[in-house]
Amino acid sequence: MPASDNITFQTVRVHVEGQTEGRLVFFDGALVAVLVKLDATHDDLEGRWYAEAAFNSLERMEERTFQTLDEVAEWIGRWIRE
Numbered sequence: 001m002p003a004s005d006n007i008t009f010q011t012v013r014v015h016v017e018g019q020t021e022g023r024l025v026f027f028d029g030a031l032v033a034v035l036v037k038l039d040a041t042h043d044d045l046e047g048r049w050y051a052e053a054a055f056n057s058l059e060r061m062e063e064r065t066f067q068t069l070d071e072v073a074e075w076i077g078r079w080i081r082e
């Protein structure tokens with residue numbers, strides 16, 4: 001079973017410079033990251049997902065913005081395989 005099969009997202013609002021759309025990211029039921037969707041104040045990054053918080057060894061990964069939630073799942077999947 002691919003690691004991404006064990007990754008789930010929960011929609012939340014996050015209070016970062018006002019309220020913004022967010023996702024809690026879980027792997028096997030454990031919280032591994034908090035994402036926020038970037039708005040127009042972030043110019044060319046608007047609409048991308050940003051890992052506002054990441055836990056365990058995910059916090060050391062350099063890649064922090066993603067076009068889609070599928071990219072986030074791949075990012076976490078790479079971490080799990082390492």
